[in-house]
Amino acid sequence: MDDLDGDEGQAVPAARRASVDAVLQWAWDAGDFTSNDAMPATGLTRSTTIEAVDELIDLGLLRELPNAREAGAYRKGRPARRFELRADAGVVVGLDAGRLHLTAIVADLRGTVLGVTKKESDEASVSEHDDYPDAARRRRRLIQTTIDRALRAAGRERAEVLAVCVGVPAPVDGMGRSPGHRTGFWTRMNPDLRELLAEWAPIVRVENDASLAAVAEGATGAARDHLDYVAVLAGERIGAGVVIDGRLLRGAHGGVGESVAFDHVEGIEGAYGIGYRIAEWARASIEAGDLPAGHPLAGQGDGSDAVDGVDAVDAKTVLRLAQSGDAWAQTLTDRAGALLARLVGFYGTFYDPSLVVISGAVSGSLEPVVAAARRRVAEELDLPAPEILASSLGADVVAIGATMAAVEAVRAGVLALPRLPAAIASERPEAVNS
Known part of the structure; x- marks a missing residue:
């Protein structure tokens, strides 16, 4: 987009953008701050820092706070001006x-x-x-x-x-x-x-x-401390987001992490997710009459965990049973662990991550599967095996x-916009005089 100059609310011209952006990035991660706080972090002179701060106030992206005297932190000398990001600006x-x-x-x-x-x-x-x-x-x-x-x-x-x-x-x-x-x-x-x-x-x-x-x-x-990791969505279908050297990879058409290749990988045979597979195996086992006598999924016992109809059996039900010690469910989670180990071996061989995170709606219940995968994954690749963790972020x-x-x-990108949204310009507060 072209830079415009002159009218209020328009983008910061390119010649000034570097210094203004440096202060904005500092402000985004800081709490309230003074220009003296921002100077060493941005490498800017005092006058350039103050000019950038004032420009960001004019743009409506920073607000000036009551000075140190008014905030009760003043000791002696001229009180410092204090600022913060306007997180509510948009x-x-x-x-x-x-x-x-x-x-x-x-x-x-x-x-x-x-x-x-x-x-x-x-x-x-x-x-x-x-x-x-x-x-x-x-x-x-x-x-x-x-x-x-x-x-x-x-x-x-x-x-x-x-x-x-x-x-x-x-x-x-x-x-x-x-x-x-x-x-x-x-x-x-x-x-x-x-x-x-x-x-x-x-x-x-x-x-x-x-x-x-x-x-x-x-x-x-789970990957906060990692620069090389793969996040695997493991619900109905398998999909992977790949971060290497701290950069999200896409490829020419966005195809990095696509799962169609698993149609041709022995032991995976398709892009169906971990949750989908567990539910599919459980239903097949029930229909084959493999449930032990008195098992809750057969609708027997006290009925508290009974499931009405094979189609109602889902992965979360099986995983909950496995965590409670149910032997039949544990055979399915062990089988899923073997599949997950093969999957992690695939990603480990091609991307060499330090971590593979299993994400999605069922991730909070997948610890039995992850534990089984950890026991097997070293057998699936020649490189050092990545750590495997279940996500805590859930379905969202x-x-x-x-x-x-x-x-x-x-x-x-906000400083490059030809014009900031009307909401920011119209609600821009007046700076507090020091």
């Missing part, structure tokens, strides 16, 4: 736009959650046989309405949004586009969403859902990652 939206569910998070500019909206609907499911224009219209409408519902629930509106990040179950390149697919599924999941949302949102980022799980795990999850991991990615996008 909001970001992170959206997990899955095939069968959508979760939208609205947060302030530090990522503090202001509201969460979830929607599960048949409208979210798109069949490969659907007419593409009709499916795209339904998908686009559903995403827009989910975002609007989340904003209303948080008491905010579109004019206050600085960035939107959407995670989709498809490869996504650096421009937010998904490639074609044999069935057209990828473009159905990402029907030009970046262009759609850019009609009203200043900054838009579209990413693969597993990549956003990796963003979340690296920021607040993609939405959490999308929110964090939206904050990152604002930090990187």
Whole structure:
């Protein structure tokens, strides 16, 4: 975008942007601060630091706080001016736009959650046989309405949004586009969403859902202390977000971490997720009459854990039984552990991570599976085996990652916007005089 100069609320010209951005990045991670605090961290002179601070106040991205005397910290001499990021200057939206569910998070500019909206609907499911224009219209409408519902629930509106990040179950390149697919599924999941949302949102980022799980795990999850790791979404389908040397990998078409190769890997045979496999094996075992007498899934005993119908058996039920010591369920989790070890061996061989995190809705119950995988993984590769951990971020991991990615996008791009949103300019507070 071109830099504009002169009118209030327009972007910072390129010649001044470096110093202003240095102070803004410092402010984003700091609490309240003085120019003396910012100078050594940014490497700027005192006068340049003060000029940058004042410019950020004019833009509405910083606010000046009561000075040290008014705050009760004044001792002697001229009280220092104090500042902080205006985290409430705008909001970001992170959206997990899955095939069968959508979760939208609205947060302030530090990522503090202001509201969460979830929607599960048949409208979210798109069949490969659907007419593409009709499916795209339904998908686009559903995403827009989910975002609007989340904003209303948080008491905010579109004019206050600085960035939107959407995670989709498809490869996504650096421009937010998904490639074609044999069935057209990828473009159905990402029907030009970046262009759609850019009609009203200043900054838009579209990413693969597993990549956003990796963003979340690296920021607040199990991978916080790792530069080389893989986050595996292990629910209905397997997908992986890959971070190497601290950088999220995509590839030419966004295909890094795609799972179609598992169709040809002995011991994995497909991209079905860990949760899906456990449920599938459990149902097959029940139908084959393999349950021991009196087992709760046979509907016997006291009935407290009975399941009505084989189709009602899911992975969480089996995992809960395994954790309680149920021998039948433990055979299934041990089998899942062998599959997970093979999966981790695959990622370990190709990416050489120090850690593989198992993320998604069932991750909180996967410790028996992870434990079984740890016992086997060294046999699956020649390189040192990566550590395997179950995520603590749960079903919202993609939405959490999308929110964090939206904050990152604002930090990187807000000063380059041709014009800041009207909400920031109109609500810009007057600086407090020292």
